[in-house]
Amino acid sequence: MALTTRRRALTTLGAALAGAVALPAGTALASEGRHGPRPLWRAHAHNDYEHPRPLLDALDHRFGSVEADIYLVDGQLLVAHDPEDLDPSRTLESLYLDPLAARVRAHHGRVYRRDRRALHLLIDLKTEGSSTYLELDRHLRRYKHLFTTYAHGRVFPGAVTAVISGDRAARAPMAAQRTRRAFYDGRLTDLGSSAPASFIPLISDNWTLNFTWRGVGAFPAAERRKLRGIVGAAHSRGQRVRFWATPDIAGPARDAVWTELLAAGVDHLNTDDLAGLETFLDAHRDA
Numbered sequence: 001m002a003l004t005t006r007r008r009a010l011t012t013l014g015a016a017l018a019g020a021v022a023l024p025a026g027t028a029l030a031s032e033g034r035h036g037p038r039p040l041w042r043a044h045a046h047n048d049y050e051h052p053r054p055l056l057d058a059l060d061h062r063f064g065s066v067e068a069d070i071y072l073v074d075g076q077l078l079v080a081h082d083p084e085d086l087d088p089s090r091t092l093e094s095l096y097l098d099p100l101a102a103r104v105r106a107h108h109g110r111v112y113r114r115d116r117r118a119l120h121l122l123i124d125l126k127t128e129g130s131s132t133y134l135e136l137d138r139h140l141r142r143y144k145h146l147f148t149t150y151a152h153g154r155v156f157p158g159a160v161t162a163v164i165s166g167d168r169a170a171r172a173p174m175a176a177q178r179t180r181r182a183f184y185d186g187r188l189t190d191l192g193s194s195a196p197a198s199f200i201p202l203i204s205d206n207w208t209l210n211f212t213w214r215g216v217g218a219f220p221a222a223e224r225r226k227l228r229g230i231v232g233a234a235h236s237r238g239q240r241v242r243f244w245a246t247p248d249i250a251g252p253a254r255d256a257v258w259t260e261l262l263a264a265g266v267d268h269l270n271t272d273d274l275a276g277l278e279t280f281l282d283a284h285r286d287a
Contacts, residue, residue: 039064039112040281044122044242044268049079051274054095059103059111061274065120065242068096069166072132077139080126092139096121101146104159111159118148118161120202120268122185129167133174133182136164140181147181155198163202175199186239191230197238202268203230207243207257215253219260231265242268250276259284 041064048066051057058066070077070092077092100119104111111119125132140147140162148158158181164170165185174184186193186200188210193200211223234241243261247254248271258269258280271277 037062037282039115039117040278041065041117042262042267042269043274043277043281044120044270045274046244046248046270046272047081049090049095050081050272054079055099057274061278062112063274063278064117065122065268066096067122067124067165068092069124069126070132070136072127072135075135077132077136092123092136097139097143097146100160101143104146109159118157118159121160121162122202123162123164123166123182125164125166125170127167129169129171130173132167133164133170137173137177137180137182144181148183149179149181150177150183150198151179153198161201165204188230191233191239192237200239202240202242203234204242204244207246209245210243213257215247215256219256224260224264227260227264227266235265240267242266242270244270246270248272255280 040062043063044065044067045058045063046067048054048058049068055066068079069081070079071083071086073086076088078086078088079090079092079095080086100111107113110116123136146158146160148161149156162182163185164174164182171184174180174182184200186195186203188203188205190200191203213219213223231241243266247257250273261269262284269277
């Protein structure tokens with residue numbers, strides 16, 4: 001679900017798919033001192049662009065994954081949840097690509113100073129997938145040293161790993177590329193398919209379409225086995241797992257679901273509540 005208040009307008013492969021420049025205002029992490037807390041790689045900022053400071057708020061809360069929805073409008077990639085929120089000033093470059101490039105330069109090739117792992121940038125295509133992806137690919141090529149890249153059958157790690165979700169028509173042009181700076185967000189139907197983790201490093205799906213439990217009462221044993229089976233199958237292929245539409249209202253039900261996701265080894269916990277998930281993960285560091 002979107003926020004109540006919207007701002008107008010793998011294994012080694014899995015880890016890979018895990019001059020000083022002044023940072024834009026707000027980019028530096030208050031919590032990221034030399035001995036500060038480490039990044040929260042399992043934290044995923046759903047609809048990140050609806051926070052007051054897109055990207056920057058998530059980085060201040062040490063998130064390892066952020067999500068941006070994009071529309072292709074007159075050659076521009078505009079970031080918004082709904083068409084009525086489109087604003088020509090809110091582009092993928094201005095909100096995400098340029099700030100990330102500046103931060104990585106300033107941090108000598110890293111998003112977080114203390115960790116070389118890649119930040120995941122989930123890009124959800126809201127307009128027709130093939131044309132939107134091809135334009136996105138042209139944009140990503142301008143930041144070729146920023147992104148994890150697939151080329152000549154190998155994955156070359158970068159500071160940021162772009163994963164493409166949304167309109168499924170993007171799959172065909174992506175699969176046809178011999179070199180690309182993005183990867184495909186699979187669904188549970190892709191689990192166990194012939195597509196390798198070098199193409200589909202992430203398996204995402206809707207929690208409510210696969211599980212009846214919403215955090216109230218005991219987690220049904222059959223559903224717990226199903227969840228752990230999904231995670232085990234994905235991890236055996238070097239793929240990560242994320243569910244959207246999990247409970248996201250602060251309270252015992254949400255904490256119960258997050259606890260089960262952690263125990264099962266789910267790689268990304270989905271939230272609109274940055275501070276809430278940060279607090280939860282800090283309290284479950286050993287989970």
